Amino acid sequence: MNASPPATASVRHAPHTPAPSSVASAYLQIRKVTKTFGKFVALADVSLDIEPGEFICFLGPSGCGKTTLLRVIAGLEEQNTGQVIQNGVDVSRLPPSRRDFGIVFQSYALFPNLTAAQNIAYGLENEKMSRQQVQQRVQELLDLVGLPDAGPKFPAQLSGGQQQRIALARALALAPGLLLLDEPLSALDAKVRTNLRTEITALHRRIGVTTIMVTHDQEEALSMADRIVVMDQGRIVQIGTPLEIYRNPQTPFVANFVGVMNFLSGEIVAAGQRVQAAGFDLHLPHALNGAATGTPVQVAIRPEDVRLLGISNGTGDTRMARLCDVEFLGAFYRVRLELPSPTADTPPTRMLADVGAEAARVMPLVSGAEVAVQVPAELVQVFPEGGSA
Ligand SMILES: Nc1ncnc2c1ncn2[C@@H]1O[C@H](COP(=O)(O)OP(=O)(O)OP(=O)(O)O)[C@@H](O)[C@H]1O
Ligand SMILES: [Mg+2]
Structure with missing residues (x-):
């Protein structure tokens, strides 16, 4: 197995000068990205523009390349060809540590031996912040995810939904420009999942961070996304608002997969x-x-x-x-x-x-x-x- 990154990470703003805003209005541009594993083509010539503040869902059946595309955006996977441009900067060949994102994976994967507060503070450690500033930021984040009193608790003392909110707080600790969520709700039971769905949407509305969420749950995508990117076999097959995707699917595949x-x-x-x-x-x-x-x-x-x-x-x-x-x-x-x-x-x-x-x-x-x-x-x-x- 490859060495895997921590399940949630919050990465410091990359020290780049943003390009003049006239270059492009899109916050994230994915240009002709191809990724192969041996002979297998996981992503085939994928292009996509994401506007600042958008909530985007990658939707598609298992194995269609959703996670791979998310990992390419994060720099956790290197594309064979193509570019990723974030905020006007070509980040295509930068390591994850020099990109500006926070990420949450499906499994909560908090550090079990650290409290919720310590888990959230983890990403702040390398910052030049006083202890008091760190504490203040951690409390802000706990408030943000609706768990103001969970700071001293260990992950084992929290429910799945609560752990995932802490993971979200950790991903947001450094106020990243881009929030990446890989099936963050799929391990939760139905009721918790719908509650958290509403909360994530509300949180996104409040802080306005450009967000990409991977899901294979069409209901989740329809209810949360500004735009849905439907994928099949390493390709984007349709991009549109939930209503467009639902009412005007461009292919029988989309029609059948969504609804x-x-x-x-x-x-x-x-x-x-x-x-x-x-x-x-x-x-x-x-x-x-x-x-x-x-x-x-x-x-x-x-x-x-x-x-x-x-x-x-x-x-x-x-x-x-x-x-x-x-x-x-x-x-x-x-x-x-x-x-x-x-x-x-x-x-x-x-x-x-x-x-x-x-x-x-x-x-x-x-x-x-x-x-x-x-x-x-x-x-x-x-x-x-x-x-x-
Ligand atoms: N490291 C790897 N080595 C070889 N093949 C891989 C690797 N990572 C992914 N793949 C293959 O690439 C394809 C796309 O995988 P990916 O994880 O992106 O799918 P996904 O859309 O996220 O699916 P799921 O909904 O099951 O998570 C799959 O067929 C997978 O087996
Ligand atoms: Mg996946």
């Missing part, structure tokens, strides 16, 4: 006018920007956009389906539907529809019932068949 999506196989039956998919006939004048009649497509619709009606409205966007089962998910019901196949040689289509508690009161959801299902054309997305799923 839940129904995919209905079909084809363009009249170019620039109509698409048929799973027996639905949809008026979609802009589908695939004028692709030819006969082009095979995937029509994607979110479960919450599928409508269940008591009776068919008699138009092409509605079909009868069998309600297979109903899953109660607290705020809503997830209904599994089966649509009979229009032809004998193709299997029935399965779909999910989410029904809010209010709507479920009006229309009782009974397994085995026949229901009318509507796919509103204005809420679907159309992808070419076989697009990068």
Whole structure:
């Protein structure tokens, strides 16, 4: 195993003169970064600009390169080619100790033999600060993370969530220009995770430090990020606000990875006018920007956009389906539907529809019932068949 850095670290501002601000407005620029491990390409030509004060999430499946990219930004991993420019300074070849960041990893990894206060003070040790100044700064940080009285406690006396807040305080001790978080919440249980999620967002709002958080939890990314960077197999596949990523995924992969999506196989039956998919006939004048009649497509619709009606409205966007089962998910019901196949040689289509508690009161959801299902054309997305799923 390689010698690993401390799980949290706070690194002193690098002693560089910032370039004139006119050079670039982005706080962090990642330019054409490639990183290989032997023959394996972990990052392939990754470029990204991050604005000052942004909260960015790297989101993607396990092994897609999120941690590697974060480590390249920190200098904990050296890229083969490409540049990292922070605050106008090319830091591409600088060691971590000369870069300006604080980092928190998934495991709390505080020093077990040091108190919370000593853990936080650890990064301040090499600073020319009096004992009193250190104490004052430590207390400020304890207050900041909402644990004003935790200073004398040892890590073993703190819960996981509390330990992670101390780790956060330690990463922020030197007021770094960049905060890097690698799955900081994933070891915590669900309730603590959501609480800390809100707290980290609030803290970010208060101190405004440019932040990058790695996560493979799409809910976390959607709720916390200003912009999400979706990655797959060492590449960035989409960058956008949570709403853009959710409402306008650029590929079936993104559509499928972020949120839940129904995919209905079909084809363009009249170019620039109509698409048929799973027996639905949809008026979609802009589908695939004028692709030819006969082009095979995937029509994607979110479960919450599928409508269940008591009776068919008699138009092409509605079909009868069998309600297979109903899953109660607290705020809503997830209904599994089966649509009979229009032809004998193709299997029935399965779909999910989410029904809010209010709507479920009006229309009782009974397994085995026949229901009318509507796919509103204005809420679907159309992808070419076989697009990068
Ligand atoms: N030091 C290394 N040596 C060889 N291969 C590595 C090394 N570090 C990472 N990899 C490989 O690079 C790929 C990307 O790894 P990385 O840790 O960046 O993924 P990740 O997106 O953070 O995944 P996870 O969500 O599981 O943490 C993986 O296939 C991993 O096995
Ligand atoms: Mg990782």
